[in-house]
Amino acid sequence: MSKKLISCLVLGVFVLAAGLAGCGGQKPAEPAKATVLKVGSDTAFAPFEFQDEKSKEFIGFDMDLIKAIAKQMGSTVEVQSMNFDGLIPALEAGNIDATISAMTITDERAQKVNFSKPYYKSGLTIVVRSGDNAIKGFKDLEGKRIAVQIGTTGSEEAKKVKDAQVREFNTAPEAFMELKAGGVDAVINDKPVNDYYIKEAGGKDAKQVGEPLTSEDYGIATAKKNTELNEKINKALDELKKNGEYDKIYEKWFGTKPAQ
Template identity: 70%
Template sequence: MSKKWIVSIVTGILMAALVLAGCGGQKSTENQAKKPVLKVGTEPSFAPFEFQDETSKDYTGFDMDLIRAIGKELGSEVQIQSMGFDALIPALASGNIDIIISGMTINPERAQKVSFTKPYYQSGLTIIVRADNTAIKGFEDLPGKRLAAQIGTTGAEEGKKITDTTVREFNSPAEAFMELKAGGVDAVINDRPVNDYYLKTSGTKDVKQVGNPLTAEEYGIATAKNNTELAAKIDKALEALKKNGEYDKIYEKWFGKRVQ
């Protein structure tokens, strides 16, 4: 066999090896691309649970850290989608998103439309008034008053149950606080962590929190009504995060030491 033929054969073998290697690399890339995606719906104006960082524009907060940790536990890529709070459940029902995490209180009405995970956070409603307001000391003083709350929240629902009140609903808690400071309403009803976070970060002396919390509310992650399998997987991931200490780390980052 001539050297020319030997060179041709060796060259052919090398080219075939390169083609196979290229196919292998492409297959590896395709496998990585097939990592399951978890489409998460949220209304990012509910600090400290979900809000948009002013500098990076990333979605951040307790819920955002938690769902990314859950996604990692599930081996899924988390994609956050921003939308209005009242659009979340319809988006879930239509399949545009896989889950909702948005400081959503578990209640019977919502449970008819979605499947909830086990509670991941316990909250309650509190009141913010202007600093010079001495007439409102608690929920018992709210009848006949002008109230503000975020649209679609339990704060708005509870406000409407109070006798002779007018409840104005806003797209975000920040807008409700602005209306309070402007004198357009007498009080804001919000989930306690939202009120606490506002008082802590705003540094304002113009408003104050009064009274004891009303109700004990539990937040849950929602999946489509027929997708109980995904809800069970999230429950399992959440339990793992609590056991390995990751949940406590996230909690303490946003709220301080967790009381067991």
């Protein structure tokens, strides 16, 4: 075998080895996995968040909105159901990343958490039994038995009523059930939730009376230290309002477009 032939063989082996190293030495980069946004919610507050009886999935305006926000951020949502009064403590403990649960933005809560830009405007109203004509507004609640959900602005307002007997429940449906059973005279709760209850369940047994006591804004809450997530949520919310997705979700659950 000539020296020239040997040189060619050595060169060929070198080139082949180099080619294999370039092709098989490194694995192709895998696509980045979507981050998971752990979201806490009181999932018994229709039409904002509640469990579908058939699929057992959590559905509602808030659920659709947070999924759309997460998608805009390149994330997926993992919902953790918990009582309303446990949401802020769970945020502070780092057990969840955010809460969306028809939570009114208040100065007291804002001392503990960061709130997103408002995403829904609400207010408190009264629900009474359909045959009750004595209670027509908040001034008629003095000395009455009032059911509320613990930790809510409805609970705070009820406690301001003179001589009222305020009973706090873990969920809004429990408060409505107590009204239906005659254990209380009225329920103070958020107007859209009262509207939904009257429409879907309590139309024959209950009615809404009086004008809204308050005007409230709902916000998505994040931990005080997680300002980056709050900024991302605000940016995603702005984009959803610009591209029309927010309006679609709103109309799906409330039958009308949001007020401009």
